[in-house]
Amino acid sequence: xxxxxxxxxxxxxxxxxxxxxxxxxxxxxxxxxxxxxxxxxxxxxxxxxxxxxxxxxxxxxxxxxxxxxxxxxxxxxxxxxxxxxxxxxxxxxxxxxxxxxxxxxxxxxxxxxxxxxxxxxxxxxxxxxxxxxxxxxxxxxxxxxxxxxxxxxxxxxxxxxxxxxxxxxxxxxxxxxxxxxxxxxxxxxxxxxxxxxxxxxxxxxxxxxxxxxxxxxxxxxxxxxxxxxxxxxxxxxxxxxxxxxxxxxxxxxxxxxxxxxxxxxxxxxxxxxxxxxxxxxxxxxxxxxxxxxxxxxxxxxxxxxxxxxxxxxxxxxxxxxxxxxxxxxxxxxxxxxxxxxxxxxxxxxxxxxxxxxxxxxxxxxxxxxxxxxxxxxxxxxxxxxxxxxxxxxxxxxxxxxxxxxxxxxxxxxxxxxxxxxxxxxxxxxxxxxxxxxxxxxxxxxxxxxxxxxxxxxxxxxxxxxxxxxxxxxxxxxx
Numbered sequence: 001x002x003x004x005x006x007x008x009x010x011x012x013x014x015x016x017x018x019x020x021x022x023x024x025x026x027x028x029x030x031x032x033x034x035x036x037x038x039x040x041x042x043x044x045x046x047x048x049x050x051x052x053x054x055x056x057x058x059x060x061x062x063x064x065x066x067x068x069x070x071x072x073x074x075x076x077x078x079x080x081x082x083x084x085x086x087x088x089x090x091x092x093x094x095x096x097x098x099x100x101x102x103x104x105x106x107x108x109x110x111x112x113x114x115x116x117x118x119x120x121x122x123x124x125x126x127x128x129x130x131x132x133x134x135x136x137x138x139x140x141x142x143x144x145x146x147x148x149x150x151x152x153x154x155x156x157x158x159x160x161x162x163x164x165x166x167x168x169x170x171x172x173x174x175x176x177x178x179x180x181x182x183x184x185x186x187x188x189x190x191x192x193x194x195x196x197x198x199x200x201x202x203x204x205x206x207x208x209x210x211x212x213x214x215x216x217x218x219x220x221x222x223x224x225x226x227x228x229x230x231x232x233x234x235x236x237x238x239x240x241x242x243x244x245x246x247x248x249x250x251x252x253x254x255x256x257x258x259x260x261x262x263x264x265x266x267x268x269x270x271x272x273x274x275x276x277x278x279x280x281x282x283x284x285x286x287x288x289x290x291x292x293x294x295x296x297x298x299x300x301x302x303x304x305x306x307x308x309x310x311x312x313x314x315x316x317x318x319x320x321x322x323x324x325x326x327x328x329x330x331x332x333x334x335x336x337x338x339x340x341x342x343x344x345x346x347x348x349x350x351x352x353x354x355x356x357x358x359x360x361x362x363x364x365x366x367x368x369x370x371x372x373x374x375x376x377x378x379x380x381x382x383x384x385x386x387x388x389x390x391x392x393x394x395x396x397x398x399x400x401x402x403x404x405x406x407x408x409x410x411x412x413x414x415x416x417x418x419x420x421x422x423x424x425x426x427x428x429x430x431x432x433x434x435x436x437x438x439x440x441x442x443x444x445x446x447x448x449x450x451x452x453x454x455x456x457x458x459x460x461x462x463x464x465x466x467x468x469x470x471x472x473x474x475x476x477x478x
Contacts, residue, residue, distance in 0.1 A: 036121035060420030085450030265350035273348025
C-alpha cells in the first residue's frame, strides 16, 4: 500500500480533481467510475487523507502536547496556544483544517460507496472496496464527533446548495459509524497478501467498533467487539519487540498491529513520508524538534517499565549512534516512539502510524469489564497481561473499582503514549481529569497550562459557519 500513497499524491498534483473537492458538493463525473481500476484508485484516495498533517502525519501524535505527556514549543503549531488557553478559538487554523480534512475523507468515501456498486468488476473485490470505504468513513466521523460533538451527517450526493445543512445529533452520527463498521466487518478479509498490506481488515473494523462503544460508555458492546477481535488470533508482540513495533522493521505485523496509516519515506515528494523523525528532536541534524516529553510524564513510569526507554530519550542515552544531550530540547527529553534511529532520516521517514493495535483491545476489555462488574479476574488478567509485557509485576489484589479505574488509566497513558489516544481519553473522561492533567504540568519554564471547560468540545470553525449559518448554534462557551 505504501507505493499507492506516493502514486496518488502524484496523480493529485497532475490534476485528478474528482476526488479532491471540498466541501460537500456533487459526486464525481460518471465517466471516472467505470472500471475496477477506478474503484481501487478511488479507495486509495480515501486512505490518502489519513496521511495529511491534520490527521495522522502530525495532529494525532502531537495531541499529547495539549495534555500532560509533552510540550510543543512553537506557536505556529497551535498546540502551545491550546494548552496555554490563548489564541485558540473558532477562527484558528486547527479546528478548520481538521474539520475540512475529515469531510474531505468522508466525501471521498461517499463517492466510493455510491459509485462502485454500479461498476462491472469482481464482486468479492467490489464488496471489499466498499467495506474499506465504510471503515474509513466511520473513522473520519469518529474524529469529528470526539472533537465537535454534533456534526453534519452526509452520506448522499449533494450540490453546493444542498450541502448547507444543519448539524445532526451526535447520536445519529454514532449510529452511522456503528452501522458502517458492522457492514465493513462482514465484507473485509481477515488479512491481505504482501502487496495489499495496510488496507483495512475485519479486525480493524471490529477494533474501531470496540473503541467507539468504549468512548460512549456502551461497555457490554465494547467487550463483545473486543472479544471478536481476540478471536481473530491477535496477540501482543514479545517484550523485546515493543520498540520496533513502531518502526519499518515490524510494520504491518500480523500479530499485534491491526491498522496502520502507511507512509513512504525517501521519495523526493514532500509530505508523503512520516514526520516523526523531524519533529522529535532526537536526531541532532534536524535541530530541537517541535514537541517533547515532559518531566511529569517521564516520572509517571514505574521503575523497570521497558516502555519508558522505548518512548523517551533521556540525557546521555545513545540514539542513532549519538549520545543525546538534553540541553538541545526545552524539556530535556525527546520522543522516540516510531522515530527511525538513523541520523540521515531528518525529513520524511518510512515509519507508519499505528492506529489500532491489540494492546488497546486488551485495555478496552479491562476498562469495560471494570465499569460493568468491578475489578473482576477478567479485568485483572487484562491489565496484568499489558504490565507483564512491560516487565512489571501484577497489580495488587483487592483493588476497589475506582482504584482499578485509575490503574487502567495509568496503563493507557504509558502504553499508548504518542499514538493519538491520551488527549482523547482525557476528553472522554471529563472536565475533572482534563483539568487535573493540564494543571499538573509545572516543569516547563515560562509555560503554564490553562484549563477551560470549553476545551472539552472544540468550536465549529467560523469559516464554515460563514459559509453555512445552519451550523449554528456554536458549541458551548465559544
